Amino acid sequence: MVPTVAVAGATGGIGRTLVEQILKENKFSVIALTRSENVESPVSGAQYVQVDYEDIPALAKQLETHTVHTVICAIGMLGLDCSEAQIHLIRAAEKAPTVQRFVASEWGYHTKEERKNIDPGVDWFLSAADILKESRLTYTRPVCGAFMDLLGTGSPRMKSHIPPMTIAVDVLNREACIPGNGSNTITMIYSYDAATLIAKLLELDDSEWSEFSFCAGVDTTLSEVLKTAEEVCGEKFKVTYMEPDDVNKGDVPSMKPLEGSGIQHDEQKEYGSFGYQLYLADGFNLPTQYRVGDKFPDFKPTTVREFLSSCWDKKA
Structure with a gap:
């Protein structure tokens, strides 16, 4: 049976690119989670599922019903409501018995506590990371640089x-x-290259996942x-x-x-x-350690x- 990956924020810039590249690798089926009832220009091969991020039990049930193994969050952290949506998704993933892994929504620069003076939204990323650390889920925080x-x-x-x-x-x-x-x-990377690295990362065993996954080009x-x-x-x-x-x-x-x-x-x-x-x-400027591309010499x-x-x- 082909494992199923759920992508949250699947109609956004990062999310849609991830859906396309994961399907292109042809190793996983993809459930595209979206708040919208109707999706413009859906990606061929992806199943779109409307969800309510406020309803954790219903969200967990959706993940279980579709036998989702890995959840990827590509919801843009543009405000507190987006942060709460990711946190609810983490809670739902932990409740769903089929879900084993979670890819957090970071994607841009390397978020650190000391950068809060530049971006107060750092707290949103760190809060999600703290919850994932305490969860049963194998997880990673993808960082792409620019x-x-x-x-x-x-x-x-x-x-x-x-x-x-x-x-x-x-x-x-x-x-x-x-x-x-x-x-x-x-550190710069083309978005399709970053999505390809995440698609390849999904193929690795849990033991090869680290807290950070630096998608460096x-x-x-x-x-x-x-x-x-x-x-x-x-x-x-x-x-x-x-x-x-x-x-x-x-x-x-x-x-x-x-x-x-x-x-x-x-x-x-x-x-x-x-x-x-x-x-x-x-x-x-991404660290040289935990770069995903190092695991795939042909990339x-x-x-x-x-x-x-x-x-x-x-x-x-």
Whole structure:
């Protein structure tokens, strides 16, 4: 019998990508959990199940009924309600006798207690981790660093479900805002590569799971990313370098929101300030230990140059 994986937040950017790649690996069946009764453009091969994250007993029953073995949470932690939804999902997974493993919703930068001054939402991630530590479930916290997809924002050739946004290097408009001198290390990965690593991780025994699963693609710097983007595009970008003290005070320029993204000017500035501060605090510099790709020598992540070329090189 093929094991069943449930993906919560399955219609979001990360969630949909995970559903696609897990099905592509063809080792698991997928239950896509969603609050919506109707799903636009469902992924072929996935069974969509409407759930209520407020009702833990009913949620546990759904997991048991579909004989779910592993739960992956891809609910974006955008507010307290999202945090509570994940906590309820953990409680339900522990109640469901078929569920043995849980992949927590982290996905972005490396959350730590000392980064709460930058992101108060760190508590949401740490609370879930504390509950999982006390549970019977085998679990892991996936961390991806920075998604390469943002470098393709505005390109009609990019394949991605990550919401479009321009931070640091705006290839579409040939602009860049670099915190400090751009020399801090940033770990980047293409979203489909990250989803592939999670799909492969599902095949491993519980004993090979660790608390963190670092889905690392490549280690680079913003200066190197900018240089590569200029080379691929064949032109120099307009570059603004920001003093670290200004960044930490939130005194940063705002890049242009992508037309049609729905992001307002003040939101764009807020997102940028958040990302720049985390970059300077090495929040996107993932540890070398517990990198998932090390377990799969045949896995070759997309490089920054390969990604940029696929999106922006006119000869590609």
